[in-house]
Amino acid sequence: VTSYSSVQVFKMQVWTLTQVPADRQKYMGFPGGPLKDTDDLMAKVAKLKPGAKVMLVGTAEGGEVKAPTEKVVFEEDLTPEEKAKFYKEKKVEVLPAGIKNLGNTCYMNSCLQCLSRVNELRTAVEQYNPPAADARDIDSVLTAQFRSVTQNLRNTTEAIVPLQFVMALRQRFPRFGEMQNGGYMQQDADECLRGLLTVMSGTLQKDGGNVIDDLFGFKLKSSLKCLECDEEPPQESMDEQRVLICHLGTQTEPVSHIHQGVALSLKEHIEKQSPVLGRNAQYEKNSRLASLPPYLLVQFARFGYKGASEWAGTQASKVKLTRKCAFSPTFDLFDCASDELRKQLSIGRLKKKEVEDAQLEKERQALKIGKADASSSSSAKPEDKSGDVEMKPAEEAAKDVEMTPAENLEEFDTGYYELIGIISHKGRTADGGHYVGWAKHKAAEGKDKDDTWILFDDETTSFEPWKNMVGLSTDLQGGKADTQIAYINIYKKVTVKAPGNVLG
Numbered sequence: 001v002t003s004y005s006s007v008q009v010f011k012m013q014v015w016t017l018t019q020v021p022a023d024r025q026k027y028m029g030f031p032g033g034p035l036k037d038t039d040d041l042m043a044k045v046a047k048l049k050p051g052a053k054v055m056l057v058g059t060a061e062g063g064e065v066k067a068p069t070e071k072v073v074f075e076e077d078l079t080p081e082e083k084a085k086f087y088k089e090k091k092v093e094v095l096p097a098g099i100k101n102l103g104n105t106c107y108m109n110s111c112l113q114c115l116s117r118v119n120e121l122r123t124a125v126e127q128y129n130p131p132a133a134d135a136r137d138i139d140s141v142l143t144a145q146f147r148s149v150t151q152n153l154r155n156t157t158e159a160i161v162p163l164q165f166v167m168a169l170r171q172r173f174p175r176f177g178e179m180q181n182g183g184y185m186q187q188d189a190d191e192c193l194r195g196l197l198t199v200m201s202g203t204l205q206k207d208g209g210n211v212i213d214d215l216f217g218f219k220l221k222s223s224l225k226c227l228e229c230d231e232e233p234p235q236e237s238m239d240e241q242r243v244l245i246c247h248l249g250t251q252t253e254p255v256s257h258i259h260q261g262v263a264l265s266l267k268e269h270i271e272k273q274s275p276v277l278g279r280n281a282q283y284e285k286n287s288r289l290a291s292l293p294p295y296l297l298v299q300f301a302r303f304g305y306k307g308a309s310e311w312a313g314t315q316a317s318k319v320k321l322t323r324k325c326a327f328s329p330t331f332d333l334f335d336c337a338s339d340e341l342r343k344q345l346s347i348g349r350l351k352k353k354e355v356e357d358a359q360l361e362k363e364r365q366a367l368k369i370g371k372a373d374a375s376s377s378s379s380a381k382p383e384d385k386s387g388d389v390e391m392k393p394a395e396e397a398a399k400d401v402e403m404t405p406a407e408n409l410e411e412f413d414t415g416y417y418e419l420i421g422i423i424s425h426k427g428r429t430a431d432g433g434h435y436v437g438w439a440k441h442k443a444a445e446g447k448d449k450d451d452t453w454i455l456f457d458d459e460t461t462s463f464e465p466w467k468n469m470v471g472l473s474t475d476l477q478g479g480k481a482d483t484q485i486a487y488i489n490i491y492k493k494v495t496v497k498a499p500g501n502v503l504g
Contacts (some may be wrong), residue, residue, distance in 0.1 A: 007041050020058040029054035097152070098159040098459035102166050106458055107189040108176075110437035111196065112162070113456040114421040114490055116150045117439045118295060124204050124211040125150055142168040143203040146196070159459030172199065189423050189435050190243075190299055190488060197242055216242045216297055219290040220266075221338045224283050227269075232276040238290065243297045248323050258327040258489075262298065262336060288338040296333075296417055296491040300325060300478075303430040318430035324479035327419070329451060329466065331491050334415040348412035351498040409497045421490035422469075428481045436484060438469065438476075 005013075011022035027035040031047040048054075059065075099109040116122055125147045130140045145165040152160045170177035173195050178185045201212035217240055224235040246261035248254065255261040266287040274281040306319045334345055420440045427433020437456035441463065444451050450465040469476050476486040 005041055007035060007037050007039055010041055014056065018056065018058075019060040019062070020056065021061060024058040026057040027054055028057060094157060095461045095463065096454060096456075097156050098456060098461045099149075099153075100159050100161045101458040102161070102163065103184040104186045105166060105184070106435040107187045107192050108166065108169065109458055110423045110435040110456060111189055111193045112146075112149055112165075113153075113437040114423055114439060114488075115146075115193075115196065116153055117421055118215065118490075120215055120294070121211065122150050124206075125200075128204060138168065138172045139199045139203050142172050142196075142199050146200070169195075186430075186432050188303070188430055189425070193297075193423070193488065194243065212242070213240070215295050216293050218242075218244075218293040218296070220287045221290040222285055222287040224270075224285050226274055226276070226281055226283050228281040229274060229276050232274060239287075242293075243299050246298055246300045246325065248301055248321050248325055254323055255325055258298065258325055258331065259335070261300070261325055262333075265301075266336060288341075289333060289336050290338045290341055292333065292337075292341070292413055292415070292493060294493050296331075296493070298331075298489040298491065300485075300487055300489075302425065302485065302487055320425075320428055320430060320433075320481070322428075322478055322481045322485060324475070324477050325486075326477050327486070327489065329419045330494075331417040331419065331489075332415055333417065337415060345413055345415040348414040348496060351412045352414050352496040355496055355498055408500055410500045411495050411497050414494055414496055416494040417491035418494055419489060420492045422476060422486050423488040423490075424476055424484040425487045426482065426484045435487075438464075 008022070011025050014020065014025060015022055029048075029052060030039075030044045032039075032044070035041075035044060099112060101109065125143065128143055128147055130136055130144045142165070145162070145168045149160070149162050149165050152162075169192075173192075176187050176192065178187075197212050197216060201210045204211035206214060220239045220241055222237045222239060224237070226232040244262060245265040246255075246258055247264040248261060249264065255264060268285050270283050270285060271280050272283055273279070302321050303318050304321060306317055334342065334349075337345060418440075422438040423435060424438065425433050425435050436458075439454045439456065441452045441454050450467050453464045453466060453469060455462045455464045468474060474483050476484060478485045
C-alpha cells in the first residue's frame with residue numbers, strides 16, 4: 001500500500017492481482033469493522049497490529065456460480081420404475097420388488113418369485129406373443145399375465161399388485177378361488193407350481209416340444225418285477241416327469257437326508273393283476289433317471305392325508321410332516337441315474353477333475369512366478385530393513401502363465417446340481433400357514449464365506465445368509481412346525497466345459 005492511497009485505488013490494485021472486481025471485494029480484519037469505500041485507508045492500516053491478517057472475500061471473474069446444465073432430480077421424486085432403471089444403470093445393488101398378498105395368495109407369490117429367477121424361462125416368456133383376441137384362450141391369457149408379472153418385478157423397486165394374474169389363475173383353476181368364512185382359502189404351492197408349468201407347456205411351444213419340458217422335464221426308466229412269480233419277465237417302461245419326489249419315510253423308518261428320500265421315491269411296491277398267476281400279486285417298481293434336466297424340482301412329501309376317526313371324533317384332513325430332512329447347497333444325482341446315464345456322468349466327472357487340476361496347476365505356476373519376481377526385485381533393490389518381501393498377487397501372476405487355449409470345447413454333465421431356489425411353508429396344516437420364497441443371490445466370495453440369498457415374504461424382501469436359513473431359529477431342513485420348512489427345492493444343473501478327448 002503506497003502512501004496516501006485511497007480505498008478505491010487499493011481495490012483496483014487487488015483486482016489486478018486476484019481478478020476479483022472492486023464491487024465484489026469485502027475485507028475482514030481491519031479495526032473498526034469491514035473496510036468501506038469512504039474510510040481513510042491509511043488510518044485503517046496504521047491501526048493494524050504487527051503480523052495481523054486481512055481476509056479478502058469475493059468471487060473472481062469467471063468463477064461465478066452458474067445454474068446446473070442438467071435438472072437436479074432427487075431420489076424421493078423418482079417413480080419406482082425410474083428408480084429401478086437408475087439402479088441398473090449405476091449397478092447399485094438393491095432388493096428386488098415383492099408381491100402384494102391379495103388374500104391368502106402367499107402360495108402363488110412364492111411360486112412367481114422363484115420361477116421368475118429362472119433366466120431361461122423368463123426370456124422365453126418375455127418373447128411370448130399371445131394369439132389374436134378371437135383365438136385367445138385362458139391359457140394364453142394366463143401366460144401373458146405371467147409375462148407382465150416378470151416384467152414388472154424387474155422394472156420397479158416397490159411391491160407389485162398382480163390382480164389380473166390372480167383373476168386369470170382362478171379362472172383357469174377354480175380350486176384357487178375357493179372361499180371360506182368370507183375369504184379366499186389357503187392353497188397348495190405345489191399344485192400352483194405344477195398348474196403353471198402345465199399351462200406354459202402348452203403355450204410356450206418350441207421346435208416340436210416346449211420350453212417347460214426343455215427346462216424341467218426328465219425321463220425315468222422303470223422296471224416292474226413280480227415278487228411272486230420268477231417266470232414273469234420284468235416290464236420296462238420310460239416315463240417323462242417334471243418333479244422328483246422326496247419321501248420322508250415312516251415313524252419307524254424315518255428319512256433323514258434328501259438322498260435317502262429321493263432314493264425311496266424311486267422304489268415302490270404296488271399290487272396289480274399278474275397275467276401269469278391270473279390274480280393280483282405284489283410287484284416292485286425300480287426307477288432310475290435316464291436324463292437330467294437343466295433345472296430340477298424336488299418336492300418334499302410334507303403333506304399327507306389323515307382319515308376320519310369316529311372314536312377320536314376327528315374329521316378327515318391334510319396333515320403336515322415336520323420331520324427333519326437334511327439337504328445342502330449341492331445335490332448329487334449320480335446314484336439315482338440309470339446305468340447308461342452313469343457312463344456319461346463318469347466322463348463328465350473325469351472332465352471336471354481335469355479342469356480343477358489344471359486350475360490348481362495354473363495357480364501353482366502363478367505362485368512360482370510371483371515368488372521369482374519378488375526374488376529378482378529384492379536382489380536388484382537395496383535391502384529392506386523391515387525384512388518384508390513384496391509378493392505379486394496370484395491373480396496378477398496367473399496372467400503371466402501361458403496356457404494353451406482349449407479348442408472344440410464340449411459341455412459335459414456331471415450329475416451335480418446347485419440349489420438356487422426354495423419354496424417353504426410355515427404351519428401345521430396344508431390348509432393354513434404361510435408360504436415364502438427363497439432365491440440364491442450370489443455365491444460366497446472373498447471374505448464372505450457364506451452364500452447370500454433373498455427372502456421373498458409377499459411384499460417384503462430381504463437379504464439372508466445361508467447360515468441363517470439352516471440355523472437355530474429358522475431351519476428349512478425341518479424339525480419345527482412353527483417355522484419355515486422347505487417344501488420345494490429348485491436346483492440348477494452343474495456342467496463342465498472341456499476338450500472332447502478323455503485323458504488317461
